[in-house]
Amino acid sequence: MTDAVVFDLDGVIVDSEPVWEEVRRAYVADRGGRWLPDTQRRLMGMSTGEWSTYLSTELGVDRSPEQVATEVVDEMARRYARGVPVIDDSVAVVRRLAGRWPLGLASSSPTRLIAAALAATGLTDVFRFTLSTEETARGKPAPDVYLAVAGRLGVDPARCVAVEDSSNGVRSAAAAGMRVVAVPHGGYPLDPDAERLATRVLSAVGELTDAVVEAI
Structure with a gap:
């Protein structure tokens, strides 16, 4: 079978899901956005282009989707460099x-x-x-x-x-x-x-x- x-x-x-949540939640807060109660569940499984657009357009982050993706992934890479x-x-x-x-x-x-x-x-x-x-x-x-x-x-x-x-x-x-x-x-x-x-x-x-x- x-x-x-x-x-x-x-x-x-x-x-890594808790790490993703911590990084993206802090990113949204630092850039004037609003993290919603169902945000993490909605983000799980989204592609990079999808979640970066969501943060930019739906959560009020004052950055383009391309900037969001680069900056969040850079921070995740820094976290991984300290230990996966x-x-x-x-x-x-x-x-x-x-x-x-x-x-x-x-x-x-x-x-x-x-x-x-x-x-x-x-x-x-x-x-x-x-x-x-x-x-x-x-x-x-x-x-x-x-x-x-x-x-x-x-x-x-x-x-x-x-x-x-x-x-x-x-x-x-x-x-x-x-x-x-x-x-x-x-x-x-x-x-x-x-x-x-x-x-x-x-x-x-x-x-x-x-x-x-x-x-x-």
């Missing part, structure tokens, strides 16, 4: 599954942050193909990035298992026709509709074994 496994990065391999927050057991899980299936990575992070995270975790050569939503027409929850990764792997999306943490990520992978293992972040629980789309929900990425993949 499964010919490949496609991982998300943020929230699955690296615990790797999720416990994630590297071991990825390596274990890579011994059984070809792996892809479908991430909303900018390409340079993907490269930094994979270098820090020693996983650069483990994934057959990696792709940022910077390189697709639409970010998550649209299926573009998952469809593109499956295509580059030469695998039918219906024969792929995706590993996601966010509601928009689950929606994206499901819309691509993949079976989804959801590993929600404790601070960002799945919306009910996204939880229903997941084939399996785990409490920690360390629970993701070959047997789990085989069973879904």
Whole structure:
């Protein structure tokens, strides 16, 4: 049933969602914008172009989307240079599954942050193909990035298992026709509709074994 496994990065391999929230929340506040109660949930899964436009046009940041993207990603790169927050057991899980299936990575992070995270975790050569939503027409929850990764792997999306943490990520992978293992972040629980789309929900990425993949 499964010919490949496609991982998300943020929230699955690296615990970067809280860092993204801290950086973007401070950026909005420092530039006269207004962070809304649902802002972080809306941003999760957006491409760089989408979230930078949202901060600029919807949250009142007095900077162009291009300036927003550059300045926020620069700050994230500085944070990563001080240390990438790797999720416990994630590297071991990825390596274990890579011994059984070809792996892809479908991430909303900018390409340079993907490269930094994979270098820090020693996983650069483990994934057959990696792709940022910077390189697709639409970010998550649209299926573009998952469809593109499956295509580059030469695998039918219906024969792929995706590993996601966010509601928009689950929606994206499901819309691509993949079976989804959801590993929600404790601070960002799945919306009910996204939880229903997941084939399996785990409490920690360390629970993701070959047997789990085989069973879904």
